[in-house]
Amino acid sequence: MLGALAALSLAFGGLGYVIARRVTAPVGPRRFDLIVRGVDDSGETPVVILSRTAKTEVVGKFNLILESGAWVRLGPEVHDVGAGLVGRDVEQSDVPPSLVPGVRASWSGIYFRTPADAGLHARDVETITSAGPAPAWLIPPDEHESGDWAIHIHGLGSSRAGTLRGVQVAAAAGLTSLVVTYRNDGEGPRVGSGRSTLGALETDDVDSAVRYALEQGARRIILFGWSMGGAIALQLASRSGVREHLAGIVLESPILDWVETIKANCARAGLAKWVGALAVPWLNSKTLSRILGLAAPVRTEQFDRVSAEMRSSFPILLIHGTADTSAPFELARKFAQAHRSVELAAVDSDHTLTWNPEPGRWRARLSLWLSSLGTGPT
CATH class of the missing domain: 2.40.30 (Elongation Factor Tu (Ef-tu); domain 3)
Structure with missing residues (x-):
């Protein structure tokens, strides 16, 4: 009996290891799974x-x-x-x-490959992080500059080009944009095993980008977070040195709870939903996370934004797809219900694809929200 329990415990531990490895995997090559x-x-x-x-x-x-x-x-x-x-x-x-x-091809919701493709004029800059220099695009507004800056944060496994859909709106609204990279995202500095800490250390890198903006004359900051970038944005909002300058947050298909998100993705893969919880000890334990190849434990509880109280009340525009197969829409709904400062815009789309079905409507909704903050030249 004891042997059977030990074997079962070992099997569960092994499955948790596999899931945690999959979630934190280094950025790999693109899959070309379509044929023209x-x-x-x-x-x-x-x-x-x-x-x-x-x-x-x-x-x-x-x-x-x-x-x-x-x-x-x-x-x-x-x-x-x-x-x-x-x-x-x-x-x-x-x-x-x-x-x-x-010819083989890959389908993508990232519509603009470069700032120039999106009609934007960018300058290559670097922000200095503890992991090393991180390249970024500095993009001025369409017309007169102001002290309002937007920091655009892409998600896990994506690239900074994905945020250009939002940068267009920010530029039209008079915001200076800083489109950032961070450690182990495929463009920023590579550290250790190349694995993601799901925002635990990446938040420090984006914190450095915010400080760069402030050193360059930014007076107010608006964070634009996509997917895991949304989790990073909410972490930054609680930090001294950031929240004092924060005017608002835009969340596109954000990760609002890593544990529930991992469970939902396990269910989508055909596993029992509860199996996702087996990955949590590997992500949270200092010893197990080191075995996993992480530079630091994730501490998933700090990313549970649905049940956590926000220390400060910032205007938040939350845009989320009702058909999101990666970050459950139900978490977005609960988050909006729990916090009065959150305005939820639901779109019939999958993960980070709320712009793609109706770009004009997406831009109009975001533009209206930004104008409510009084952004742009004064």
């Missing part, structure tokens, strides 16, 4: 033919990243071009020569 079935050049706009999947049949603006490295921006319409196939319009004049039938 054809390209129709007969009309005014080329149409890419793809297999119909849960992603490719969604109405909205998306990107097709080819194995060659080229990006192909796609329009919002979905054309039915045959059994099991969809057609998507190419929304750019410079069609890459590598866009041919048979």
Whole structure:
């Protein structure tokens, strides 16, 4: 009996280790799991033919990243071009020569590859973190500068380019934007095993970016956090030296509770939801997290924002997809109910894809909220 219990305990511990390793995995190569079935050049706009999947049949603006490295921006319409196939319009004049039938590709909600693609003028700068220099884009507002700065924080496994959808709105609202990187995100400094601490140490790196903004003359700070970047933004909001300058927070598909998020993703993968809790000791224990390859324990309890009290009440715009398969919408709803300062905008979309179905509506909602803060030139 004791042997059976020991074996069961060992098995559960091993499963928790595997899940924790998966969650904190270093940034890996992009998966090219689509094949271009054809390209129709007969009309005014080329149409890419793809297999119909849960992603490719969604109405909205998306990107097709080819194995060659080229990006192909796609329009919002979905054309039915045959059994099991969809057609998507190419929304750019410079069609890459590598866009041919048979090429492998990857689907992405990141629409702009560079600030220039988004019509923005950026300057490359560095913020100095304890992990080393972290590259960032410094982007001025469209017109007159002010003392209002936006710090844009991307999510786990994503890139800073994903935040450019929000930078466009910030620039139009008169905000100077700092689009940051942080340790082990694939662009910032690589440290140790390259694993993520899910915001535990990454928050320190973004804290350095906030201080850079203040040294450059920022008077008020607005944090824009995407996915794990949202968890980082909420951590920063409680820190002395940041909260005194904070005017508001924009959260796009934020992680509001790591434990519940891991459980939900286990359930989506076909496992029992409770299995996700087996990863928690590996993430929280100083000894086990070191075995896992982490530079510091995560301490998941500090990222439970749903049940925690906020020390200060900042205006928060929370944009979240009701069909989010990574960060449960139910957590966003509970968070908004628990905090009066939170304005929840629900969109029928998946994780960090609330911009893509209706960019104009997304921009208008964010612009209106920013104007309520009195941002821009005074």
